[in-house]
Amino acid sequence: MTPGPTEIPERVREALARPIANPDVNPAFLDTYRSLTADLAAVYSTEKDIVVLGGEGVLGLETAVASTIESGDRVLCVANGLYGEYFAEFVASQDGDPVLCSFPADEPIDPNAVREAIEKAARDGEAFAAATFVHCETPTGTINDLETVLGHCREAGVLTIVDAVSSLGGAPVPMDETDLCIGASQKCFSAPPGLTTLAVSEAAWERIEATDARGLYTDLEPWRDIETTGEFPYTHLVSNCYGLAEAVSMLREEGLADVFERHEASAKRCRELGAEIGLDTDAEEPLCSPTVTAFEVDSALAIQGVLHEEHDILVGTGLADRENDLLRIGHMGYNADVEHVERTMDALEDVLDGSDDWDTGF
Amino acid sequence: MTPGPTEIPERVREALARPIANPDVNPAFLDTYRSLTADLAAVYSTEKDIVVLGGEGVLGLETAVASTIESGDRVLCVANGLYGEYFAEFVASQDGDPVLCSFPADEPIDPNAVREAIEKAARDGEAFAAATFVHCETPTGTINDLETVLGHCREAGVLTIVDAVSSLGGAPVPMDETDLCIGASQKCFSAPPGLTTLAVSEAAWERIEATDARGLYTDLEPWRDIETTGEFPYTHLVSNCYGLAEAVSMLREEGLADVFERHEASAKRCRELGAEIGLDTDAEEPLCSPTVTAFEVDSALAIQGVLHEEHDILVGTGLADRENDLLRIGHMGYNADVEHVERTMDALEDVLDGSDDWDTGF
Numbered sequence: 047m048t049p050g051p052t053e054i055p056e057r058v059r060e061a062l063a064r065p066i067a068n069p070d071v072n073p074a075f076l077d078t079y080r081s082l083t084a085d086l087a088a089v090y091s092t093e094k095d096i097v098v099l100g101g102e103g104v105l106g107l108e109t110a111v112a113s114t115i116e117s118g119d120r121v122l123c124v125a126n127g128l129y130g131e132y133f134a135e136f137v138a139s140q141d142g143d144p145v146l147c148s149f150p151a152d153e154p155i156d157p158n159a160v161r162e163a164i165e166k167a168a169r170d171g172e173a174f175a176a177a178t179f180v181h182c183e184t185p186t187g188t189i190n191d192l193e194t195v196l197g198h199c200r201e202a203g204v205l206t207i208v209d210a211v212s213s214l215g216g217a218p219v220p221m222d223e224t225d226l227c228i229g230a231s232q233k234c235f236s237a238p239p240g241l242t243t244l245a246v247s248e249a250a251w252e253r254i255e256a257t258d259a260r261g262l263y264t265d266l267e268p269w270r271d272i273e274t275t276g277e278f279p280y281t282h283l284v285s286n287c288y289g290l291a292e293a294v295s296m297l298r299e300e301g302l303a304d305v306f307e308r309h310e311a312s313a314k315r316c317r318e319l320g321a322e323i324g325l326d327t328d329a330e331e332p333l334c335s336p337t338v339t340a341f342e343v344d345s346a347l348a349i350q351g352v353l354h355e356e357h358d359i360l361v362g363t364g365l366a367d368r369e370n371d372l373l374r375i376g377h378m379g380y381n382a383d384v385e386h387v388e389r390t391m392d393a394l395e396d397v398l399d400g401s402d403d404w405d406t407g408f
Numbered sequence: 409m410t411p412g413p414t415e416i417p418e419r420v421r422e423a424l425a426r427p428i429a430n431p432d433v434n435p436a437f438l439d440t441y442r443s444l445t446a447d448l449a450a451v452y453s454t455e456k457d458i459v460v461l462g463g464e465g466v467l468g469l470e471t472a473v474a475s476t477i478e479s480g481d482r483v484l485c486v487a488n489g490l491y492g493e494y495f496a497e498f499v500a501s502q503d504g505d506p507v508l509c510s511f512p513a514d515e516p517i518d519p520n521a522v523r524e525a526i527e528k529a530a531r532d533g534e535a536f537a538a539a540t541f542v543h544c545e546t547p548t549g550t551i552n553d554l555e556t557v558l559g560h561c562r563e564a565g566v567l568t569i570v571d572a573v574s575s576l577g578g579a580p581v582p583m584d585e586t587d588l589c590i591g592a593s594q595k596c597f598s599a600p601p602g603l604t605t606l607a608v609s610e611a612a613w614e615r616i617e618a619t620d621a622r623g624l625y626t627d628l629e630p631w632r633d634i635e636t637t638g639e640f641p642y643t644h645l646v647s648n649c650y651g652l653a654e655a656v657s658m659l660r661e662e663g664l665a666d667v668f669e670r671h672e673a674s675a676k677r678c679r680e681l682g683a684e685i686g687l688d689t690d691a692e693e694p695l696c697s698p699t700v701t702a703f704e705v706d707s708a709l710a711i712q713g714v715l716h717e718e719h720d721i722l723v724g725t726g727l728a729d730r731e732n733d734l735l736r737i738g739h740m741g742y743n744a745d746v747e748h749v750e751r752t753m754d755a756l757e758d759v760l761d762g763s764d765d766w767d768t769g770f
Contacts, residue, residue, distance in 0.1 A: 048430050051643060062647060063425035066600060068410050071712075071722055100602065101463040104642035105625050112623065139624050238428060238647035240462065240602050261474065261623050262501050263467050280466035281413060285424055285600035286648070350433075360433055 047390045048362045049184050049212060049338040049376035051232035051239050054289075058237050061292035062285050069282045076276040078287055083273065085294040089214065089302065090229075090245045092221040097244045097269045098290070100283040103211045103230030105264065106242030108136050110207045110226040111178075113254045113266040117141040119175040120167065122204070124160055126190065127151050127183030128365055129209060137178070140260070145174070151186050154333060155179075157195035164202045176205040181220065182213035185365040187340035187374060188329040189213060196223035205253055214243070215297060216309040216337040216378050225250040231286065234309070234337060236379030237293040240286040293379075305382075309336040312377035312387045319391035323398060328372055337378040340364070346373045349397055357393035409752045410724045411546050411574060411700040411738035413594035413601050416651075420599050423654035424647050431644045438638040440649055445635065447656040448605055451576065451664065452591075454583040456607045459631045460652070462645040465573045465592030467626065468604030470498050472569045472588040473540075475616045475628040479503040481537040482529065484566070486522055488552065489513050489545030490727055491571060499540070502622070507536070513548050516695060517541075519557035526564045538567040543582065544575035547727040549702035549736060550691040551575060558585035567615055576605070577659060578671040578699040578740050587612040593648065596671070596699060598741030599655040602648040655741075667744075671698040674739035677746045681753035685760060690734055699740040702726070708735045711759055719755035 069075035083096040090096065099105055111133070115121060119142045123133040126149040134144035147163050149155050160177070167174050177199050182189045192208065199206045200223045207226045210219040215234030219227055225247040232239035244266070246254075251270055259265040268279040297305050313336040317327055325341040327334055343349060346363040347370050353359050364372030373394075377387055431437035445458040452458065461467055473495070477483060481504045485495040488511040496506035509525050511517050522539070529536050539561050544551045554570065561568045562585040569588045572581040577596030581589055587609040594601035606628070608616075613632055621627040630641040659667050675698040679689055687703040689696055705711060708725040709732050715721050726734030735756075739749050 048433050051428060051430055051432070051646065054428060054647070059425040059427070063421040065421070066413060066416060068413055068722055069601070070413070071410050071724060072716075101467065101625060102642040102645065105463065108623065108625050136624065139622060141622065232643060238645065239431070239643045240645040240648055260501060260503065261470065261626060262498065263463065263470050263626060264623060280464040281594060281601045283464065283600065283602040283648075284413065285416075285651075286602055286645075289647075354434075360430055362433060 047376050047381055047386065048360055049374050050378060052236045052376060052379040052381050054236055054238055055296070055380045057296060058289050058293045062238065062289040064288050066284045069278065069284045073276070075282065075284060078291060079282065080273050082287055082291045082294065085291065085298055086243055089294060089297060090219060090221055090227065092245050094221070094245045094247050095251070097246060097266060097272070098287065099242050099244070100240070100280065100286070101242055102239050103228065103242045106228040106230060106244055107133070107209055109264045109266055110228055110244060111136040111142070112140050112261055112264040113259050114176060114205060114226070114250065114257055115140045115142040116257055118143060120145060120172055122147055122160070122163060122174045122177040124155055124177060124179050124195070125149070126153060126155055127180065127188060128185045129180045129183055133178035133209070151183070151188065152328065152330065155190055155192070155195055157198055160195045161198040164198065164204055168202065174204050176207055178207045179209065181208055181210040182217070182335045182337055184212040184338055185368070186328045186372070187335045187338045188333045189217065189335040192220045193223070196220055199223065205250065212337055212378065213335070215305070216382060217306055221245065231290045234379045235290060235293040235297070237290040238286065240283055241290050306336070309377065309382040312382040312384055313337070313339060315384050316375055316377055316387045316391065319388065323395045337382070338374055338376050340372045340374045342371060343373045346370050349373055349394070352397045353393055356397065359390050359393050361390065409738050409743055409748065410722055411736050412740060414598045414738060414741040414743050416598055416600055417658070417742045419658060420651050420655045424600065424651040426650050428646045431640065431646045435638070437644065437646060440653060441644065442635050444649055444653045444656065447653065447660055451656060451659060452581060452583055452589065452607045454607050456583070456609050457613070459606045459608060459628060459634070460649065461604050461606070462602070462642065462648070463604055464601050465590065465604045468590040468592060468606055469495070469571055471626045471628055472590055472606060473498040473504070474502050474623055474626040475621050476538060476567060476588070476612065476619055477502045477504040478619055480505060482507060482534055484509055484522070484525060484536045484539040486517055486539060486541050486557070487511070488515060488517055489542065489550060490547045491545055492542045495540040495571070513545070513550065514690065514692060517552055517554070517557055519560055522557045523560040526560065526566055530564065536566050538569055540569045541571070543570055543572040544579070544697045544699055546574040546700055547730070548690045548734070549697045549700045550695045551579065551697040554582045555585070558582055561585065567612065574699055574740065575697070577667070578744060579668055583607065593652045596741045597652060597655040597659070599652040600648065602645055603652050668698070671739065671744040674744040674746055674749045675699070675701060678737055678739055678749045678753065681750065685757045699744070700736055700738050702734045702736045704733060705735045708732045711735055711756070714759045715755055718759065721752050721755050723752065
């Protein structure tokens with residue numbers, strides 16, 4: 047019950063164990079890949095191109111930046127949490143010039159403030175080449191409503207990059223005004239880590255072609271016509287593709303509306319049961335994510351340890367300097383299930399009731 | 409029977425299908441990783457550090473270059489085949505300055521010529537920061553004896569990078585004088601594509617720390633103390649690690665000497681049976697690789713197609729402008745088996761005998 051990697055259902059694990067078709071030589075692999083991206087487009091709810099890269103979600107985030115940002119490009123990194131701030135590191139690592147536009151972790155992103163930052167930069171002759179956003183701030187269980195602010199970027203001609211790693215497949219992701227939207231296999235899809243997905247707009251492709259990318263593994267350019275040519279820049283992760291394809295098929299069989307509703311119901315039940323035992327969420331509604339809930343606690347590490355040891359349930363703690371202050375319950379993908387949530391919260395109540403007995407003196 | 413990805417044995421496929429321990433939170437994953445690198449060190453036959461990265465072999469090759477080469481660094485790319493030449497692209501993509509030292513594809517690398525190139529560059533005040541080599545040139549089935557030339561590099565203080573992607577686990581790889589030696593999961597290990605392995609010398613680590621690497625996914629620096637800290641720079645590919653760990657265990661159970669002998673015997677039988685039906689290898693002994701044999705043919709694509717269609721056996725063709733001139737039989741990993749080779753060569757004989765009936769007019 048961590049916020050990813052999530053438990054992998056048996057059907058997906060069986061798909062991983064299939065004998066493989068050689069992805070370099072056997073044309074059957076291109077059919078697999080085409081079918082996977084078509085199914086993913088339905089999950090993204092977009093007609094934009096979908097690309098599946100062979101690596102963890104961090105590869106997708108870095109690739110989006112590395113393929114579109116050149117040395118010296120100014121990039122507005124909009125953040126109301128750690129992951130938003132991390133985007134500045136991806137930009138800096140490409141010799142771009144990141145400008146943080148930060149909001150407190152418990153407050154929504156203010157579209158007007160972002161618009162003003164974009165307009166001021168343009169007036170000053172320092173226009174932004176791109177802006178980055180995080181849809182679900184996994185570290186605090188915050189989901190951002192990005193439609194308006196993405197619209198402002200589009201009007202100003204600023205390329206938009208959205209990290210939807212921990213929401214894609216569990217909640218509708220903002221697509222209309224998004225140029226690059228990144229997902230990963232191990233979150234709401236409940237496939238193993240190893241594949242990262244990108245939805246790529248026509249404007250993004252144009253930028254990618256105009257950008258002199260450094261690096262090969264993080265360059266999207268060779269992927270533009272991949273479904274026609276089949277000339278993958280490396281041997282694709284064929285077993286992982288089988289697993290993700292099965293996982294996405296399961297979402298489509300269930301129906302996306304039902305999948306999203308299942309996530310919402312699990313999140314709601316998690317917050318209700320938390321409230322019953324006196325736990326506050328870090329994010330306030332409507333910022334509470336349907337995929338992960340962060341409760342404010344003392345001694346998160348101790349609680350995590352006892353839950354794992356005594357109840358065989360693994361949950362997340364906070365990150366960085368909030369490591370011990372937040373307990374994070376993942377209800378994403380296969381684990382987005384009211385019964386799973388109830389079992390977890392029952393166990394948590396039990397652990398908190400017994401906290402007097404802990405060595406840590408909770 | 410292609411030169412990779414190779415067929416995945418059932419034990420490895422079952423390992424892929426195991427429920428996973430969360431690699432970010434559950435300390436069990438670090439134990440898995442440590443045990444995997446210890447087993448890999450035995451396959452490399454080295455006491456150098458082993459790193460396992462989450463991506464295909466191309467990621468390993470690019471990471472070796474990106475972590476050690478800075479803008480303007482001169483790198484000697486020693487080549488007697490396509491893959492040797494490709495190293496120049498990795499160097500150029502990092503804004504390094506590649507200098508090709510090329511030998512014909514059917515001739516060995518001349519250590520003296522390489523030494524002279526290194527010495528001349530030093531005299532001219534343009535010393536090489538590194539030199540790159542390919543152990544097994546998969547496109548032509550050529551294995552290079554690199555010990556002497558690597559020794560020359562060491563004497564001259566030139567960092568050495570060796571692509572052993574298609575030999576590691578199937579033949580002894582040159583390690584004593586090698587600073588970075590790259591392998592991949594889908595070749596002689598017969599695990600699925602998705603992991604790349606690097607053996608890293610102390611001199612390489614020093615260079616890595618002194619290098620201002622661009623990019624995060626292709627930077628080795630965070631991996632130096634990974635087995636102590638467990639702070640992986642991204643969620644590791646845990647299912648793939650289970651698969652590779654099982655595959656490496658199988659090699660160790662068989663015994664490395666027997667594994668290498670099995671590859672040699674398969675290669676020898678492949679060449680013998682080829683000679684019996686009038687096929688010449690592209691490489692001459694002792695340059696013939698124990699992991700892949702390239703036969704000179706006309707109409708390789710047609711032969712490949714008929715073999716696949718009529719006999720359900722998939723082999724490789726040549727690459728680039730030799731696509732139709734070479735037929736490549738992989739006998740690596742699980743497929744390094746005299747019976748597999750005999751079945752393949754019987755089928756090939758049958759296909760060649762019936763070549764009058766082909767549409768292509770072989």
